[in-house]
Amino acid sequence: MALNSEEKLDVCMDFVVHREILDSINENALSDDVVNELAEFFKVFGDAARLRILHALSMAEMCVCDLCEFLGMNQSAVSHQLKVLRQSRLIKYRREGRNVYYSLDDEHIQQIFEVGLKHIMEK
Amino acid sequence: MALNSEEKLDVCMDFVVHREILDSINENALSDDVVNELAEFFKVFGDAARLRILHALSMAEMCVCDLCEFLGMNQSAVSHQLKVLRQSRLIKYRREGRNVYYSLDDEHIQQIFEVGLKHIMEK
DNA sequence: TCAAAATATGAATATATGTTCATATGTTGA
């Protein structure tokens, strides 16, 4: 298990450069499960249409038809994106007659936007 | 420009359901530029390998070879991912002899991780 | 009960993204 700096590795051509650093980083590494869940979570924010939906819903509950008009996208595309957001548990919905009203279901979304905006503003 | 609730729209089959809400949301909508930049920014976090790189670099400066070993990925794949992170200005590098050392270049990365972790832990 | 509206969804297609392979570039020590 524990390699020392004398052992060969197949990753690079020669020796690993900093064994001590690697050991300490491996100790504190996130589990595969956590990393994969995190990636899935952020992936959802990596699409302009979904961001616009989330941002709109942070201001008001909206039905699908409202969102189609706001986004300028057809109903099917919007519904597909809403499904992605639902499955990531970022939004929730309620039915009222023929309409389905969507709203945010995560109090961190605002923070996510803030951090992202800080990054793009400062750079 | 300003539609009232009597006018037809091609997005849905009939009338927009909530004109007032749409108007106020349109007023506060993010610009296309900002939304696209935000999406590009979050897209970078939407990959497990890049998350692991960022998380590792939050603990220590590392050379490419270290990262290959840590990730169990080949050198080319790692370099390609480092390029993505560089271009998003999330990491910086310095050369020291034959090695190139990478480190974080954005003080918001920690916060991004925290918010993401909160989400996956709570749900 | 039936037609029309609002929404959801599967399949197909187009596009974006990640990895690999081969090779180029930059650096060092002999």
Place this chain on the structure above:
DNA sequence: TCAACATATGAACATATATTCATATTTTGA
């Protein structure tokens, strides 16, 4: 100057993702 190492990168390929199209489901009002 040259060989070997560390890293970067273009092209090809495989996979993932977004959108469209057609159609299914749910609900309401007549």
